[in-house]
Amino acid sequence: xxxxxxxxxxxxxxxxxxxxxxxxxxxxxxxxxxxxxxxxxxxxxxxxxxxxxxxxxxxxxxxxxxxxxxxxxxxxxxxxxxxxxxxxxxxxxxxxxxxxxxxxxxxxx
Amino acid sequence: xxxxxxxxxxxxxxxxxxxxxxxxxxxxxxxxxxxxxxxxxxxxxxxxxxxxxxxxxxxxxxxxxxxxxxxxxxxxx
Numbered sequence: 509x510x511x512x513x514x515x516x517x518x519x520x521x522x523x524x525x526x527x528x529x530x531x532x533x534x535x536x537x538x539x540x541x542x543x544x545x546x547x548x549x550x551x552x553x554x555x556x557x558x559x560x561x562x563x564x565x566x567x568x569x570x571x572x573x574x575x576x577x578x579x580x581x582x583x584x585x586x587x588x589x590x591x592x593x594x595x596x597x598x599x600x601x602x603x604x605x606x607x608x609x610x611x612x613x614x615x616x617x
Numbered sequence: 618x619x620x621x622x623x624x625x626x627x628x629x630x631x632x633x634x635x636x637x638x639x640x641x642x643x644x645x646x647x648x649x650x651x652x653x654x655x656x657x658x659x660x661x662x663x664x665x666x667x668x669x670x671x672x673x674x675x676x677x678x679x680x681x682x683x684x685x686x687x688x689x690x691x692x693x694x
Contacts, residue, residue, distance in 0.1 A: 541686070576670060577666075577669075577670070577673070578673050578676075578680040578681065579673075579680070579687070589666065590666075591665060591666060591669075592669070593688075594669070594688055594689050594690060595665050595666065595669065598665070598690075599665075
């Protein structure tokens, strides 16, 4: 049972370059921390997949196990866990995030 | 009393796991939204994710229930 959720999460983070697990959606975030990370990604003009963990309790708990990380949001780039809100904000301020996201920038922006 | 989550309790939890840490904790909203800065030489050479995981591990089960939000910063000095 747990394995199925872990496999499902693995598939989600492998299928897309950038995946944000969040509360709500980028359009209608339901938590300030999720909202902040979505806004940062939008500011970098990258496309990303978002997973609303509020819709699925199994994913909500499973993602915490997957990354050994107790909080939401969680950002994955190229299948790798990059961080939660605090780390993404720090990486944005230090320009590390811009470097990491550079290959995924939308060409029309 | 032991289950009371307040800034002092959170500081003690971190110190119990990372004894050389300097910890500052305060409430930033309500009674379960915390802001914490942890400075420790033990973080040296570790990724930010690993540093935060050390602090989360110190919080233990409290991260799941009692703490609604924890804004965390870690540094080595």
